[in-house]
Amino acid sequence: MLRNALLVGAALAIAPAALAQTASPEATPEWPAIGSTAPDFTLPNLLAEDGAPVTLSEVLAEKPYAAIIWHSVTCPFVLPYDSVLPGMAEQYGEQGVQFIAINSNHDETDEQVREHLTGAGFNFPVLRDEGNVIADEYGAQNTPEVFLVGAGRTLLYHGQISDNSSGPGAGGEPTLANVLSAILAGEQPPVTETPHRGCTVHRVRGN
Amino acid sequence: MRPLALALVLAAASSGAAAQDAASPELTRLSADGLRAELEARRGQIVVLNMWATWCGPCVEEFPHLVAFGHEATPEAVTVMAISSDYDQDLESQVHPFLREQQPPFPVFLQQENDTVFYPAVDPEWRGSYPHTVIYNAQGEIAARLGQFHSPAELHAAVAAARLPEGR
Numbered sequence: 001m002l003r004n005a006l007l008v009g010a011a012l013a014i015a016p017a018a019l020a021q022t023a024s025p026e027a028t029p030e031w032p033a034i035g036s037t038a039p040d041f042t043l044p045n046l047l048a049e050d051g052a053p054v055t056l057s058e059v060l061a062e063k064p065y066a067a068i069i070w071h072s073v074t075c076p077f078v079l080p081y082d083s084v085l086p087g088m089a090e091q092y093g094e095q096g097v098q099f100i101a102i103n104s105n106h107d108e109t110d111e112q113v114r115e116h117l118t119g120a121g122f123n124f125p126v127l128r129d130e131g132n133v134i135a136d137e138y139g140a141q142n143t144p145e146v147f148l149v150g151a152g153r154t155l156l157y158h159g160q161i162s163d164n165s166s167g168p169g170a171g172g173e174p175t176l177a178n179v180l181s182a183i184l185a186g187e188q189p190p191v192t193e194t195p196h197r198g199c200t201v202h203r204v205r206g207n
Numbered sequence: 208m209r210p211l212a213l214a215l216v217l218a219a220a221s222s223g224a225a226a227q228d229a230a231s232p233e234l235t236r237l238s239a240d241g242l243r244a245e246l247e248a249r250r251g252q253i254v255v256l257n258m259w260a261t262w263c264g265p266c267v268e269e270f271p272h273l274v275a276f277g278h279e280a281t282p283e284a285v286t287v288m289a290i291s292s293d294y295d296q297d298l299e300s301q302v303h304p305f306l307r308e309q310q311p312p313f314p315v316f317l318q319q320e321n322d323t324v325f326y327p328a329v330d331p332e333w334r335g336s337y338p339h340t341v342i343y344n345a346q347g348e349i350a351a352r353l354g355q356f357h358s359p360a361e362l363h364a365a366v367a368a369a370r371l372p373e374g375r
Contacts, residue, residue, distance in 0.1 A: 076262070141336040159334070165321035167294050168262070172321075195322035197292070197335040200265065 031139030031147075031158060034192045038068075038153045039137040043102065043127035046113050054100065054125045056153065064096045065150050065183070067176065069161070070135065071101035071126065072143040073108055073116040075199035080169040081144060081161055082120040088177065089124040095184050099124040104135035105143070105202040132203045142198035146176055148183075156183060159194030234302070237290060237316035239328035245288070246347060253285040253350075253369050254343040255362060258318075258329060260292040261301040263337040265355040270309055273340075276359040277312040285366060287313035290329070292322075292337070344369045 032038050042055040059066050069085070072078045089099035103113050103126060110128060117126055129135055138147060148157035157179045163172035179189040237245070246254060257273050259266035270289075277287045289311065293302045298317075306315060318325050326333050330341050330349060342365050344350040350369035356362060 141334060145334075160322075163321055163323065165323075165325075167296070191323075193334075195326045195333075195335040197322050197337075200336055 032155045034155055034158065036155055038147060038149045038155045039134065040153060041127075041129075041134045041137070043129055043134065045125040046103070046110050046128050047117060047122060047126050054127055056100075056149070059098050059100065060149070060151065060153060063093075063098045065148060065156070065180075066098045066100055067092070067180070068100045068102060068138075068147045068149065070140045070143045070145040070201060071103050072105050072199055072202075073103070073113050074105075075143045077142075077164060077168045077198040078144050082117070082122075084161075084170045086121050086123045092180050092184075093124070095180075097180055097184070101126040102129050102134060102140075103127070104129040104132040104140065106132070106204045107202050132201060135201050135203065140201055142196050143201060144198050145196045145201075148176070148179065150183075157189055157192050159191070160196040163194070164197055234291065234298070234306075234315060234317045236319040238319045239325045241319070242290070242316075242325075242328045246343060249286050249343075250347045251345050253345060253366050254341075255285065255287045255366065256329065256341045256343070257287075257289040258292060258333075258337060258339040258341075259289055260337060261297060261305055262293065266338040267305070269338055269355050269357065270305075270311075272356055272359050273313075273362070274309050274311050276362045279359055279363075280366075288316065289313060290316045290318055292318045342366060342369045 038056075040055065040057045042053045044051045045054050056066060056068075085099065085101075093099065101117075101122070101124065113126060113128075134140075140147075144161050146157065146159060146161055147155060150156050157176070159175065161176045162170060162174045164170075166172060175191065175194055179191065182189045246256075255273075255276070257270075259270060261267060273287070273289065280287070291302060322335060326335065330339065330352065333339050333341075333352075336354065338355055340353040340356065340362070341349055342351040342353070351365040353361065353365060
């Protein structure tokens, strides 16, 4: 059977003259620039018995760094990290990095998150971002998506936990670990911004 | 008409035969440099580039609208192309069946390199939210970025806006 070796139909198309609305090239959500001050937040900790809130600036008064990870308990790009993150949180926690997960997905209930992550042995705060307010302030788009901040809430790194371009999971280049190791060694991080393929943050509006 | 444009017109003309064959759509792997060359070759045209994957629910929802846009628009001065970020293990089970069903009247490529290398060629500001559609104007500049769209009309409007002289 002869198959079209070119592609399944190349096409050239022309748009109609009608102009209904414009789309802005600035539609990409804004996120803090590397080196700028990341927004502070106070959010309830779903894994604390009393739900006691966690405040970023207070965390940074006790530890030099905070790795803030937008999280989901349903996204296939996040789930494989559930077995990795507690170990990273413990390892780097001893060196001054507080791991913090934030769940902004409106369709994942508090109980669902608690049940899933308690079972996964999460040993760091998992915060509820009701109404995706903090996700909007950070411009967080995906799960997983990491913002690493240092003294004065300075944004040091924004991007992936690891390079999952070859498949969902915790494999690939361990980007965040590489960044943390460099910073803790007093060196420049190998990268400061990376793509972060994952699931869209399920915001209250749209999606 | 430039040679490349002519080649694409011929390819479009031959796509009907491919559809009649009901053959598995041919997916060409595209590198970042390859994409840059594709875009450069289309300078002077509006280009609608859709990044999608079958693992992305909203991408699967919007793809029929992209196909409809491709069918509605007449073949001149605008190029539609789609690039899948699917994984190799999903090609036979997910991607090819989906494309057989959709029969897109435009070329569909497969992202060849990892995101860190490939994404900047698509859009330096894109960080990985799917779907992501970029509309390049005739100068090869990004005129619009769209998240999930819900009708061909949204694309038509964005393309029409991209045709406007800068500043209007």
